[in-house]
Amino acid sequence: MTKEANDFWSSDQSRNFPYSVKINGKEQDLIYEYQIPSGLHEWLISNRLIPGDGLLMDIGSGATTTSLFSESEKFRSYAADISPDLLKSNALLPDHKIILDVGSGRFPDSWRGKFGLAVSARCNRYLNMTEKRHLAGEVYHLLRPGSDFIILDIDSTPYAKQMGEFSPFDVKGESEILKNSGFSLTGSGHFEIKVKDHKFGGTDYIGHQYIIARK
Secondary structure, X not given: OOHHHHHHHOOHHHOOOOOEEXXXXXXXXXXXXXXXXXXXXXXXXXXXXXXXXXXXXXXXXXXXXXXXXXXXXXXXXXXXXOOHHHHHHOOOOHHHEEEOOOOOOOOXXXXXXXXXXXXXXXXXXXXXXXXXXXXXXXXXXHEEEEEEEEEEEEOOOOOOOOOOOOOOOOHHHHHHHHHHOOOXXXXXXXXXXXXXXXXXXXXXXXXXXXXXXXX
């Protein structure tokens, strides 16, 4: 993870994400960010990507795991994030959350082979290629055979430079890393999430790209 990302997400600058962020000492409202996790949930459900059994891992979770996987999946959902403040606000059980730099840290050995799905939503853009390879290897060991690792990324984001974003989504590069880590690619593409602009009125569509890889 870049120094800028580490500094941003580990500090009080990100404490109120996805509702606002602190940039140059001033709190900046985010118009649509808080709607994204529930929109991703709808996409996962519509594509039948949340399995009926097995644990669920939210990588780079922030505070919004129950929006991504739903409140009803709370007791089998787990979250990893570098921000203690965001994890504290995450509604999961305390022992289902881990403070972790996913580009270099390791998941607990006791979690290995127990997960039916892992999702990295807008996390990989903070990682360099070496860190992405590390994360892919860690996720591979978390998953049960036949389970999916889904990487999701938004087309654009406000305050990207200040938040320490490192690399745009690269389907070819990410796919090669996943294949070299033992995964089989089962899908990739683009979709949009409909959001409401509560500040200025109207609606907008926020584009996302994805890769689905299976162990």
